[in-house]
Amino acid sequence: MALRDKPMVAATALIILVILVSAMAPWIAPYRQDDMDVSAMLTPPGPRHLLGTDNFGRDVLSRIIYGARISVLVGVLSTLGATVLGVAWGTVAGYFGGWIDELSSRFLDIMFAFPYIVLAMALVALIGPGTTNVVLVIAIIRVPMFARLTRGSLLSIKQNDYVVAARALGNRDHRIMVRHLLPNLVGPVLVLSTLTMATAINTEAALSFLGLGVTPPQSSWGTVLADGRNYIWQAPWISTFAGVAISLTVLGFNLLGDGLRDLLDPRLQREMGKST
């Protein structure tokens, strides 16, 4: 059934391609990412350098291939962090309810009161830039969405007869949570995680672009894009191609997330459309 959904197949293929490229970067990149060719600085795309070179004569294609590693890694780790923390948070709040839930909801409201880039920038200002910190910051700013989704879903699942029955049979709290509640959350959380991969890659690029993210010697798509920004008059290809890489990957995750949502639970559409 899923195979007939062409956009989803295309998205999955695109994501697999990006992951393969980042895993095999040293073998498929035509040059090393920091190989400088001083005789070919700011060369337009051509046979020797398919996507041209930057101001140090570095091959843009190779930099994008290596950059995929950091961009994908930051995306995966921060999404994982946000998912685990957010689901744990939302489960505790939604299952126990009462003052715990009340307190958690008020705190989430406060977190949601900050535009996400503003929150990310404030956190980076406090803990400093760098790849590890960026993962941390993106995970933190995305936790509230998972917490809210998990809590909301749990509250409706809790009403189901089988949960009431499990409790009546005398099952312990953690058993009910693990056996009866969490399996029902897999669908919605998977959809949100996929869409969060898209925003995480985008946010990393934004922070790195602002000089608040990945710092040299590491480089991601965001840093390549930022480097190219100073040369848009002489070498517009640097920023252009880095942005194409970001856009295509983000598009892949957005398409996959949309497809999964339609596949797993069409009712979620409105609920989650509000919070992307």
Next chain:
Amino acid sequence: MGLPRFVVKRALLAIPVLLGVSFLVFLILHLAPGDPTVLMLGTEWTPQDAARLRAELGLDKPLLAQYVDWLGRVLHGNLGNQYTTRQPVLGAIIERLPTTLTLALGSMVVAIGLGIPIGMITAWTRRSWIDSAMRVLALIGISMPVFWLGIVLIIVFAVTLRWLPPGGGMGQYGIRAMVLPCAALGTSFAALLMRMTRSSVLETIGQDYVRTARAKGARESRVLVRHVLRNAAIPVITVVGVQLGSLLSGAVLTETIFSLPGVGRLMYTSIGSRDYPTLQGTILFVATGFVLANLLVDILYAVLDPRVAYE
């Protein structure tokens, strides 16, 4: 519960959020690396100077007392002075506000002007090639980072065609300076609005009251305007409200790429210069604006759909 009560209740609910926001923002100065007194004193100072300044600033009091003092000053419009220029933070924000507001409003106009009509067209032509093409375009629009779209627009319209200035702000080029920034920031919102309008119109078209309107012989244009659009507008307005946060986030990035002298850029430069009072002030300003805008959207929502106020 009627509308006036709903408005009051909703406004009261915003107060604890604003207090929480202000407390977190207040903590920025305390969590920031480095001693603020040292940063303020500059290069030459004695420990006595530092102690005097600490007492003067109230930094020797308990944290909660400091927060209450700070909040009191903030409520009187005193956000402190910038470390860099020694000028009041609030003045610096107000000076940059017109640029940010023009950017936000301009991109909203772009978003609504493009997103809602295209969304309606795709809903009416659903499952046609126009619909498919527009939906793919919308997803591409959502996936492009705003700072990259900004750069591409600069490359095309400023570097290559030389039609518009690449940035600089209204002081230098007048309103022409805002065309590319508004287009860059407005595009992703246009895409979001298009998607929401499409699904909202499709949902409304299937409702019984639309069938009734048609059955009683109302003209198609009247059905669309009076029955479909009015009801489809409600979820679309929620999206506009919820996306205000992304709009503000995007504004920070857009102001940076186009070197616009706005509040977002002020915030960004304050990070680089470790000017924490400015960082604190701009964040508080933006977050408060966001909470109040959401309050307005909620009220508008209740005005359009009276059921909301009675729930």
